[in-house]
Amino acid sequence: MNENTFHGTVGREIRLNHSQRTGTAVVNFSIAINSRRRDQSTGQWVDRPTVWKDVVVFGQFAENVYDTLTTGMHVTVTGEEVDDSYTKELDQPGRDDVVIRRTKIEARDVAVSLRYQKATVEKVQRSREQAGDQQSNGRATTAPQQVG
Known part of the structure:
Protein backbone atom coordinates (compact mmCIF):
# COMPACT_ATOMS: atom_id res chain seq x y z
CA MET A 1 0.00 0.00 0.00
CA ASN A 2 1.22 3.48 -0.85
CA GLU A 3 -0.20 5.47 2.08
CA ASN A 4 0.43 9.22 2.39
CA THR A 5 -0.64 11.92 4.84
CA PHE A 6 -1.78 15.37 3.75
CA HIS A 7 -2.53 18.42 5.88
CA GLY A 8 -4.79 21.05 4.37
CA THR A 9 -8.00 23.04 4.42
CA VAL A 10 -11.35 21.72 3.20
CA GLY A 11 -11.81 23.74 0.05
CA ARG A 12 -15.32 23.11 -1.21
CA GLU A 13 -18.67 21.88 0.04
CA ILE A 14 -18.63 18.21 0.85
CA ARG A 15 -20.91 16.12 -1.36
CA LEU A 16 -22.62 12.96 -0.10
CA ASN A 17 -23.90 10.50 -2.70
CA HIS A 18 -24.88 6.85 -2.61
CA SER A 19 -23.73 4.19 -5.05
CA GLN A 20 -26.59 3.27 -7.40
CA ARG A 21 -25.40 -0.34 -7.46
CA THR A 22 -24.72 -1.01 -3.76
CA GLY A 23 -26.25 1.94 -1.89
CA THR A 24 -22.91 2.61 -0.18
CA ALA A 25 -22.36 6.20 0.97
CA VAL A 26 -19.66 8.08 -0.98
CA VAL A 27 -18.28 11.47 0.03
CA ASN A 28 -16.11 13.66 -2.21
CA PHE A 29 -14.28 16.81 -1.12
CA SER A 30 -11.02 18.60 -1.83
CA ILE A 31 -8.31 20.00 0.38
CA ALA A 32 -6.06 22.97 -0.32
CA ILE A 33 -2.46 22.42 0.72
CA ASN A 34 -0.57 25.64 1.29
CA SER A 35 3.13 25.82 2.05
CA ARG A 36 5.96 28.30 2.08
CA ARG A 37 9.73 28.28 1.92
CA ARG A 38 12.44 30.63 3.02
CA ASP A 39 14.30 32.34 0.17
CA GLN A 40 17.97 32.03 1.15
CA SER A 41 19.05 35.04 -0.93
CA THR A 42 16.56 37.51 0.58
CA GLY A 43 15.74 35.86 3.91
CA GLN A 44 12.01 36.32 3.17
CA TRP A 45 9.28 33.72 3.31
CA VAL A 46 7.79 32.91 -0.11
CA ASP A 47 4.34 31.34 -0.47
CA ARG A 48 4.24 28.39 -2.83
CA PRO A 49 1.23 27.85 -5.14
CA THR A 50 -1.72 26.04 -3.55
CA VAL A 51 -1.89 22.32 -4.33
CA TRP A 52 -5.39 20.82 -4.47
CA LYS A 53 -6.09 17.19 -3.62
CA ASP A 54 -9.42 15.49 -4.25
CA VAL A 55 -10.49 13.04 -1.53
CA VAL A 56 -13.02 10.20 -1.63
CA VAL A 57 -14.44 8.33 1.39
CA PHE A 58 -16.79 5.33 1.49
CA GLY A 59 -19.40 3.72 3.78
CA GLN A 60 -20.15 4.72 7.36
CA PHE A 61 -16.81 6.52 7.38
CA ALA A 62 -18.16 8.74 4.57
CA GLU A 63 -21.27 9.57 6.56
CA ASN A 64 -19.14 10.49 9.60
CA VAL A 65 -17.00 12.78 7.41
CA TYR A 66 -20.11 14.39 5.88
CA ASP A 67 -21.63 15.03 9.32
CA THR A 68 -18.39 16.48 10.72
CA LEU A 69 -16.45 18.52 8.16
CA THR A 70 -17.28 21.92 6.69
CA THR A 71 -15.53 24.19 4.21
CA GLY A 72 -12.57 25.98 5.77
CA MET A 73 -11.75 23.34 8.39
CA HIS A 74 -8.12 22.34 8.78
CA VAL A 75 -7.81 18.56 8.39
CA THR A 76 -5.31 15.75 8.12
CA VAL A 77 -6.10 13.09 5.53
CA THR A 78 -4.27 9.78 5.38
CA GLY A 79 -4.85 7.47 2.45
CA GLU A 80 -3.73 6.01 -0.80
CA GLU A 81 -3.50 7.92 -4.05
CA VAL A 82 -5.61 6.08 -6.64
CA ASP A 83 -6.07 6.56 -10.36
CA ASP A 84 -9.29 8.40 -11.20
CA SER A 85 -8.54 8.93 -14.91
CA TYR A 86 -11.22 8.69 -17.56
CA THR A 87 -11.61 8.93 -21.32
CA LYS A 88 -13.55 11.84 -22.78
CA GLU A 89 -15.13 10.77 -26.01
CA LEU A 90 -15.09 13.42 -28.72
CA ASP A 91 -18.04 13.69 -31.09
CA GLN A 92 -15.85 14.94 -33.92
CA PRO A 93 -15.05 12.45 -36.70
CA GLY A 94 -11.36 11.75 -37.14
CA ARG A 95 -10.44 13.01 -33.69
CA ASP A 96 -9.03 10.68 -31.04
CA ASP A 97 -10.72 10.46 -27.65
CA VAL A 98 -8.93 12.38 -24.91
CA VAL A 99 -7.69 10.64 -21.77
CA ILE A 100 -8.05 12.88 -18.71
CA ARG A 101 -5.38 11.87 -16.18
CA ARG A 102 -6.11 12.55 -12.52
CA THR A 103 -5.72 11.01 -9.08
CA LYS A 104 -7.71 11.05 -5.85
CA ILE A 105 -6.85 10.21 -2.29
CA GLU A 106 -8.91 7.25 -1.09
CA ALA A 107 -9.00 8.17 2.58
CA ARG A 108 -8.19 5.65 5.29
CA ASP A 109 -8.47 8.30 8.00
CA VAL A 110 -9.60 11.93 8.23
CA ALA A 111 -8.88 13.99 11.35
CA VAL A 112 -9.77 17.53 12.28
CA SER A 113 -6.62 19.52 13.08
CA LEU A 114 -6.70 21.12 16.52
CA ARG A 115 -3.90 23.55 15.68
CA TYR A 116 -6.26 26.43 14.76
CA GLN A 117 -9.68 25.13 15.87
CA LYS A 118 -11.49 23.17 18.59
Whole structure:
Protein backbone atom coordinates (compact mmCIF):
# COMPACT_ATOMS: atom_id res chain seq x y z
CA MET A 1 0.00 0.00 0.00
CA ASN A 2 1.22 3.48 -0.85
CA GLU A 3 -0.20 5.47 2.08
CA ASN A 4 0.43 9.22 2.39
CA THR A 5 -0.64 11.92 4.84
CA PHE A 6 -1.78 15.37 3.75
CA HIS A 7 -2.53 18.42 5.88
CA GLY A 8 -4.79 21.05 4.37
CA THR A 9 -8.00 23.04 4.42
CA VAL A 10 -11.35 21.72 3.20
CA GLY A 11 -11.81 23.74 0.05
CA ARG A 12 -15.32 23.11 -1.21
CA GLU A 13 -18.67 21.88 0.04
CA ILE A 14 -18.63 18.21 0.85
CA ARG A 15 -20.91 16.12 -1.36
CA LEU A 16 -22.62 12.96 -0.10
CA ASN A 17 -23.90 10.50 -2.70
CA HIS A 18 -24.88 6.85 -2.61
CA SER A 19 -23.73 4.19 -5.05
CA GLN A 20 -26.59 3.27 -7.40
CA ARG A 21 -25.40 -0.34 -7.46
CA THR A 22 -24.72 -1.01 -3.76
CA GLY A 23 -26.25 1.94 -1.89
CA THR A 24 -22.91 2.61 -0.18
CA ALA A 25 -22.36 6.20 0.97
CA VAL A 26 -19.66 8.08 -0.98
CA VAL A 27 -18.28 11.47 0.03
CA ASN A 28 -16.11 13.66 -2.21
CA PHE A 29 -14.28 16.81 -1.12
CA SER A 30 -11.02 18.60 -1.83
CA ILE A 31 -8.31 20.00 0.38
CA ALA A 32 -6.06 22.97 -0.32
CA ILE A 33 -2.46 22.42 0.72
CA ASN A 34 -0.57 25.64 1.29
CA SER A 35 3.13 25.82 2.05
CA ARG A 36 5.96 28.30 2.08
CA ARG A 37 9.73 28.28 1.92
CA ARG A 38 12.44 30.63 3.02
CA ASP A 39 14.30 32.34 0.17
CA GLN A 40 17.97 32.03 1.15
CA SER A 41 19.05 35.04 -0.93
CA THR A 42 16.56 37.51 0.58
CA GLY A 43 15.74 35.86 3.91
CA GLN A 44 12.01 36.32 3.17
CA TRP A 45 9.28 33.72 3.31
CA VAL A 46 7.79 32.91 -0.11
CA ASP A 47 4.34 31.34 -0.47
CA ARG A 48 4.24 28.39 -2.83
CA PRO A 49 1.23 27.85 -5.14
CA THR A 50 -1.72 26.04 -3.55
CA VAL A 51 -1.89 22.32 -4.33
CA TRP A 52 -5.39 20.82 -4.47
CA LYS A 53 -6.09 17.19 -3.62
CA ASP A 54 -9.42 15.49 -4.25
CA VAL A 55 -10.49 13.04 -1.53
CA VAL A 56 -13.02 10.20 -1.63
CA VAL A 57 -14.44 8.33 1.39
CA PHE A 58 -16.79 5.33 1.49
CA GLY A 59 -19.40 3.72 3.78
CA GLN A 60 -20.15 4.72 7.36
CA PHE A 61 -16.81 6.52 7.38
CA ALA A 62 -18.16 8.74 4.57
CA GLU A 63 -21.27 9.57 6.56
CA ASN A 64 -19.14 10.49 9.60
CA VAL A 65 -17.00 12.78 7.41
CA TYR A 66 -20.11 14.39 5.88
CA ASP A 67 -21.63 15.03 9.32
CA THR A 68 -18.39 16.48 10.72
CA LEU A 69 -16.45 18.52 8.16
CA THR A 70 -17.28 21.92 6.69
CA THR A 71 -15.53 24.19 4.21
CA GLY A 72 -12.57 25.98 5.77
CA MET A 73 -11.75 23.34 8.39
CA HIS A 74 -8.12 22.34 8.78
CA VAL A 75 -7.81 18.56 8.39
CA THR A 76 -5.31 15.75 8.12
CA VAL A 77 -6.10 13.09 5.53
CA THR A 78 -4.27 9.78 5.38
CA GLY A 79 -4.85 7.47 2.45
CA GLU A 80 -3.73 6.01 -0.80
CA GLU A 81 -3.50 7.92 -4.05
CA VAL A 82 -5.61 6.08 -6.64
CA ASP A 83 -6.07 6.56 -10.36
CA ASP A 84 -9.29 8.40 -11.20
CA SER A 85 -8.54 8.93 -14.91
CA TYR A 86 -11.22 8.69 -17.56
CA THR A 87 -11.61 8.93 -21.32
CA LYS A 88 -13.55 11.84 -22.78
CA GLU A 89 -15.13 10.77 -26.01
CA LEU A 90 -15.09 13.42 -28.72
CA ASP A 91 -18.04 13.69 -31.09
CA GLN A 92 -15.85 14.94 -33.92
CA PRO A 93 -15.05 12.45 -36.70
CA GLY A 94 -11.36 11.75 -37.14
CA ARG A 95 -10.44 13.01 -33.69
CA ASP A 96 -9.03 10.68 -31.04
CA ASP A 97 -10.72 10.46 -27.65
CA VAL A 98 -8.93 12.38 -24.91
CA VAL A 99 -7.69 10.64 -21.77
CA ILE A 100 -8.05 12.88 -18.71
CA ARG A 101 -5.38 11.87 -16.18
CA ARG A 102 -6.11 12.55 -12.52
CA THR A 103 -5.72 11.01 -9.08
CA LYS A 104 -7.71 11.05 -5.85
CA ILE A 105 -6.85 10.21 -2.29
CA GLU A 106 -8.91 7.25 -1.09
CA ALA A 107 -9.00 8.17 2.58
CA ARG A 108 -8.19 5.65 5.29
CA ASP A 109 -8.47 8.30 8.00
CA VAL A 110 -9.60 11.93 8.23
CA ALA A 111 -8.88 13.99 11.35
CA VAL A 112 -9.77 17.53 12.28
CA SER A 113 -6.62 19.52 13.08
CA LEU A 114 -6.70 21.12 16.52
CA ARG A 115 -3.90 23.55 15.68
CA TYR A 116 -6.26 26.43 14.76
CA GLN A 117 -9.68 25.13 15.87
CA LYS A 118 -11.49 23.17 18.59
CA ALA A 119 -13.61 20.07 18.12
CA THR A 120 -16.34 18.22 19.97
CA VAL A 121 -16.13 14.47 19.60
CA GLU A 122 -19.02 12.02 19.39
CA LYS A 123 -18.24 8.33 19.64
CA VAL A 124 -20.18 6.16 17.21
CA GLN A 125 -21.69 3.18 19.07
CA ARG A 126 -22.42 -0.14 17.39
CA SER A 127 -24.44 -3.03 18.75
CA ARG A 128 -22.81 -6.49 18.79
CA GLU A 129 -24.98 -7.46 15.82
CA GLN A 130 -23.85 -4.43 13.83
CA ALA A 131 -20.19 -4.98 14.78
CA GLY A 132 -20.43 -8.58 13.51
CA ASP A 133 -22.19 -7.40 10.36
CA GLN A 134 -19.46 -4.81 9.79
CA GLN A 135 -16.78 -7.50 10.00
CA SER A 136 -18.57 -9.58 7.40
CA ASN A 137 -19.41 -6.84 4.88
CA GLY A 138 -17.32 -3.83 5.91
CA ARG A 139 -20.37 -1.67 6.76
CA ALA A 140 -22.54 -0.98 9.77
CA THR A 141 -25.33 1.40 10.64
CA THR A 142 -24.36 3.35 13.74
CA ALA A 143 -25.84 5.83 16.13
CA PRO A 144 -23.76 8.72 17.54
CA GLN A 145 -23.32 9.11 21.28
CA GLN A 146 -21.84 12.14 23.04
CA VAL A 147 -18.43 11.50 24.62
CA GLY A 148 -17.59 13.63 27.54
